[in-house]
Amino acid sequence: xxxxxxxxxxxxxxxxxxxxxxxxxxxxxxxxxxxxxxxxxxxxxxxxxxxxxxxxxxxxxxxxxxxxxxxxxxxxxxxxxxxxxxxxxxxxxxxxxxxxxxxxxxxxxxxxxxxxxxxxxxxxxxxxxxxxxxxxxxxxxxxxxxxxxxxxxxxxxxxxxxxxxxxxxxxxxxxxxxxxxxxxxxxxxxxxxxxxxxxxxxxxxxxxxxxxxxxxxxxxxxxxxxxxxxxxxxxxxxxxxxxxxxxxxxxxxxxxxxxxxxxxxxxxxxxxxxxxxxxxxx
Numbered sequence: 001x002x003x004x005x006x007x008x009x010x011x012x013x014x015x016x017x018x019x020x021x022x023x024x025x026x027x028x029x030x031x032x033x034x035x036x037x038x039x040x041x042x043x044x045x046x047x048x049x050x051x052x053x054x055x056x057x058x059x060x061x062x063x064x065x066x067x068x069x070x071x072x073x074x075x076x077x078x079x080x081x082x083x084x085x086x087x088x089x090x091x092x093x094x095x096x097x098x099x100x101x102x103x104x105x106x107x108x109x110x111x112x113x114x115x116x117x118x119x120x121x122x123x124x125x126x127x128x129x130x131x132x133x134x135x136x137x138x139x140x141x142x143x144x145x146x147x148x149x150x151x152x153x154x155x156x157x158x159x160x161x162x163x164x165x166x167x168x169x170x171x172x173x174x175x176x177x178x179x180x181x182x183x184x185x186x187x188x189x190x191x192x193x194x195x196x197x198x199x200x201x202x203x204x205x206x207x208x209x210x211x212x213x214x215x216x217x218x219x220x221x222x223x224x225x226x227x228x229x230x231x232x233x234x235x236x237x238x239x240x241x242x243x244x245x246x247x248x249x250x251x252x253x254x255x256x257x258x259x260x261x262x263x264x265x266x267x268x269x270x271x272x273x274x275x276x277x278x279x280x281x282x
Contacts, residue, residue: 007241012128016247019130019138019194020237023203024229026142029149030187031208031229032222033180036160040205041091042076045098046181047188047197049075051105059112065137065189072185073178075101080177125196127237127247138190145183149222157218195248203229206255213259213266228258 007013034040050068057067075097082093149156159166159176167173184204191200211224236251243250264271 003242007238012130013237013241015130015132015135016127016194016237017234018135019127020233020251021230022135022138022142023191023194024207024231024233025226026138026145026187026190027200027203028207028211028225028229029142029145029222030183031204031206032211032218032225033156033160034184034204035208035212036218036221040201041094042079042181043184043188043204044201045075045079045094045101046072046185047200048098049101049105050185050188050192050197052101052108053105055105055108055112059108068189068192069182069185071101071105072188073181076181076184125192125194125199125248127194127251128240130194134194141186141190145186148179148183153219160218195251199248199252202252202255203233206252206259207232210255210259210262213262213269216268228255232258 008017031043034043050072053067053069053071053074054064055067056071057064060067079090079093079097082088082096083090086093088096155166155171156176158169159171159173163173166176187204188197188200191197191203195203207225207228208221210228211221215221215224232254233251236254237247239245239254240247240250262270265273267273
């Protein structure tokens, strides 16, 4: 048990474990909707598109999270607007918006002299530098999103699997989309300090994809993704501590390893099951 308890004697490790658990739960809830709706690339767009908002917020001297939230939501609505008003496919629109917002952010850093923004910290994060205020912020974001999902689970479920039917039945699909994008953006903001905007994609998509291979119902998918996310985050932290590895990449590689285990051995649709079926049929 000593090797389990040893890292906990340090405050920075306790903070890192707390943040890792919260992010595992938060990303599981939001990521499940992303995977089911086949919108995983949207998280990639938003994670890059927050850079202009960060630069402007830094220049104005306001909370960086406010600028990131506005820029992230604006990028998602830009993708939706291009998709609805042109024959451009959604993946092309996402690629265009991602690169354009990222370029705008880099340009604003130079024009507004906001070079004090640490791009390396932003992109790759450092969960070992998390402070108590970051944990509190992430806790309230996680709590708010969890409560909203619990209260509005049925309409969200309807919208997720049949958006046209949800619209025809009178559900406010535009507001649901806005809320969904806001939740994704808040999740990315909460993850900036710890794993960075590039690696948060794995936390959003990886555990949810793993759970998707194992269960059918959305609520069980969220539960499974939460378990995988928390387990991956904690395991990655222990690997980081004992093997002197970068914490963010260690967490991501554990997530990827779990996905491969599910991909190969899932009882419903694992690759090994399909191979056995092919051999038996021959």
